[in-house]
Amino acid sequence: MNCNRTITATALSKQSATHILKTLNGKATAIAARPAFILLQSRCSPPERQFSTSRPALMKELFPPPDTPNIKTTEAAWQHPIYSYEQMESIKVAHREARTVSDHVALSIMRTVRFGMDLVTGYKHDKAVANGTKDPKDAKSTSSMTERKWMIRFIFLETVAGVPGMVAGMLRHLHSLRRMKRDNGWIETCLEESYNERMHLLTFLQVAQPGWFMRLVVLGAQGVFFNTFFISYLISPRTAHRFVGYLEEEAVLTYTRVLQDIDAGKLPKFAQMQAPEIAVKYWNMPEGQRTMRDAILYIRADEAKHREVNHTLGNLDQKNDPNPFAAKFEDDSRPHPVKDIKYHKATGWEREEAL
Ligand SMILES: [Fe+2]
Ligand SMILES: [Fe+2]
Numbered sequence: 001m002n003c004n005r006t007i008t009a010t011a012l013s014k015q016s017a018t019h020i021l022k023t024l025n026g027k028a029t030a031i032a033a034r035p036a037f038i039l040l041q042s043r044c045s046p047p048e049r050q051f052s053t054s055r056p057a058l059m060k061e062l063f064p065p066p067d068t069p070n071i072k073t074t075e076a077a078w079q080h081p082i083y084s085y086e087q088m089e090s091i092k093v094a095h096r097e098a099r100t101v102s103d104h105v106a107l108s109i110m111r112t113v114r115f116g117m118d119l120v121t122g123y124k125h126d127k128a129v130a131n132g133t134k135d136p137k138d139a140k141s142t143s144s145m146t147e148r149k150w151m152i153r154f155i156f157l158e159t160v161a162g163v164p165g166m167v168a169g170m171l172r173h174l175h176s177l178r179r180m181k182r183d184n185g186w187i188e189t190c191l192e193e194s195y196n197e198r199m200h201l202l203t204f205l206q207v208a209q210p211g212w213f214m215r216l217v218v219l220g221a222q223g224v225f226f227n228t229f230f231i232s233y234l235i236s237p238r239t240a241h242r243f244v245g246y247l248e249e250e251a252v253l254t255y256t257r258v259l260q261d262i263d264a265g266k267l268p269k270f271a272q273m274q275a276p277e278i279a280v281k282y283w284n285m286p287e288g289q290r291t292m293r294d295a296i297l298y299i300r301a302d303e304a305k306h307r308e309v310n311h312t313l314g315n316l317d318q319k320n321d322p323n324p325f326a327a328k329f330e331d332d333s334r335p336h337p338v339k340d341i342k343y344h345k346a347t348g349w350e351r352e353e354a355l
Helices: 014-025 028-033 085-089 101-121 147-179 186-205 212-235 237-263 268-272 277-283 292-313
Strands: 038-040 208-210
Touching: 085 292, 101 147, 101 212, 101 237, 147 186, 147 208, 147 212, 147 237, 147 268, 186 208, 186 277, 186 292, 208 212, 212 237, 237 268, 237 292, 268 292, 277 292
Parallel strands: none
Antiparallel strands: 038 208
16 A cells, blocks of 8 residues: 555544644644645655644645556656765864956845845744744744755745756856857766756645745745846856856755754754655665755755856856866876765866866
């Protein structure tokens, strides 16, 4: 019996749903007032359920296998490189100082975007302690970020993060066709980045399901962000890559904080939760290291890689330089840009180091 498919309206009475909601956040009424923002998804595989929703009728298999007679599954287009546990644990928060006018423009725009994201996702990690006296709930906790709030932030963040790589890849692809010139490896890396971000999103969607309000916000944000990034990339691809580099710095910071919160025992549901199957397969997660914390560790390492890639691409000649992350080097023993995180450079490779 596939338990993902068998959670039905009858399986969860209104009474038990209310009970689960109370145990989940300790404030069923607050959730009930915002039922459409996010629904925490019940999952039976792996072992036990971590979250349930107040609307059991909506529960269903999120990504069922194709309903076709001869096709069993579809394969991933890009195999994820192997990360070691030590490499992932060594990822650090970092910031590349703005040096040029283009860098300052990128940083200012990123800070504006970040402000909007914090507002939309109710993120106030740093202010939690200071807010304690004003907000009775915060007063009881050193962090105001619950599992539910983190999920809202992750899902919103990943729906936005998947846009730049696709836009950059698409524009470079069209440029190559139009100008009848080679692209030298940029397109694949950009498209792979957007694919990777979408896998982050699919991982989180196995745990929580956005309601209609959040879907509406995502729709609006995508419409604005796609078009703005599209125009920006046409005007200055260098600034656009720098902007993504700064955005990824924030993503690394976000996931570092959630890992710290898990390790500090503030997010017990994340600590106990098993990683979704889609995550186990995509990252090839080794047995015994398949918790939600482990999945977040992989995601943070991916964000660090995007940070490195985009800061490096922002240092290159946008028209003529090859993409060093897709290149074969003469001397492979000397540290150089690679697809995995063997030679990680948090703030990117300078042009003379990279080529
Ligand atoms: Fe991501
Ligand atoms: Fe990213």
